[in-house]
Amino acid sequence: DEMGFTVAIDGPAAAGKGTVSKAVAAHFGFAHLDTGLLYRAVGRKVIEGADRLAAAKALLAEDLEAEGLRTPEVAQAASQVAVDPEVRAALVDFQRAFAARAGGAVLDGRDIGTVICPEAQVKLFVTASPEVRAERRYLELAATGHEVTREEVLADVIARDERDSERATAPLRPAEDAVVIDTSDLSIDDAVAAAIAAIEARRG
Numbered sequence: 001d002e003m004g005f006t007v008a009i010d011g012p013a014a015a016g017k018g019t020v021s022k023a024v025a026a027h028f029g030f031a032h033l034d035t036g037l038l039y040r041a042v043g044r045k046v047i048e049g050a051d052r053l054a055a056a057k058a059l060l061a062e063d064l065e066a067e068g069l070r071t072p073e074v075a076q077a078a079s080q081v082a083v084d085p086e087v088r089a090a091l092v093d094f095q096r097a098f099a100a101r102a103g104g105a106v107l108d109g110r111d112i113g114t115v116i117c118p119e120a121q122v123k124l125f126v127t128a129s130p131e132v133r134a135e136r137r138y139l140e141l142a143a144t145g146h147e148v149t150r151e152e153v154l155a156d157v158i159a160r161d162e163r164d165s166e167r168a169t170a171p172l173r174p175a176e177d178a179v180v181i182d183t184s185d186l187s188i189d190d191a192v193a194a195a196i197a198a199i200e201a202r203r204g
């Protein structure tokens with residue numbers, strides 16, 4: 001059965017991790033956790049004046065459904081709190097318990113294959129060029145009524161990539177055994193098909 005079957009999906013901002021994760025979860029009947037929401041929820045509470053470690057320790061499942069987590073401001077705040085090893089440590093147990101749930105799980109983030117679930121049966125690293133990622137995120141934000149420019153979105157994506165890649169604790173990088181999927185020239189359907197094929201290959 002699928003007991004404890006874990007798919008770890010990591011990659012930089014707006015690479016298509018969430019889109020691929022949702023499709024894979026629906027295809028295989030796995031549960032999905034977007035771990036970026038944990039850091040976004042903490043970042044949002046910090047913007048509202050909370051202490052970051054207190055916010056991380058007190059995080060509730062319902063905080064992940066709060067409004068306004070998808071804004072660029074909250075994304076920046078998320079990447080700032082995500083540098084703190086104590087904040088990261090406070091969020092580990094929740095993620096590991098989710099990964100171990102019966103029926104299989106897909107988790108997407110930055111450190112799932114390297115730190116949270118190093119034993120995951122399948123590890124994918126979903127990436128794309130910064131320009132392609134910024135354009136996708138720009139179109140998404142513009143379509144949801146955010147007043148941002150392409151230049152602002154590209155600068156946000158590059159700043160977060162740098163902070164995420166250069167931090168000392170759990171930096172963004174592919175696990176040694178990750179399958180890399182570069183979606184720069186892939187449609188959503190092709191990216192999802194590549195992910196499903198990689199998972200099928202490991203499932204036997």
Ligand code: CDP
Binds near residue numbers: 011187191
């Ligand atoms: O989760 P992550 O930030 O990595 O990215 P996402 O939210 O899944 O995707 C960012 C945007 O890119 C969404 O609007 C997707 O529809 C789009 N996308 C795309 O155009 N082509 C792909 N192959 C994957 C995603």
Ligand code: CDP
Binds near residue numbers: 015036037079080108
């Ligand atoms: O959707 P997008 O890829 O733009 O961002 P996200 O996945 O929601 O993550 C927001 C921020 O949270 C990232 O820039 C990281 O700094 C942090 N994060 C992390 O450090 N570790 C994770 N497993 C997930 C997110």
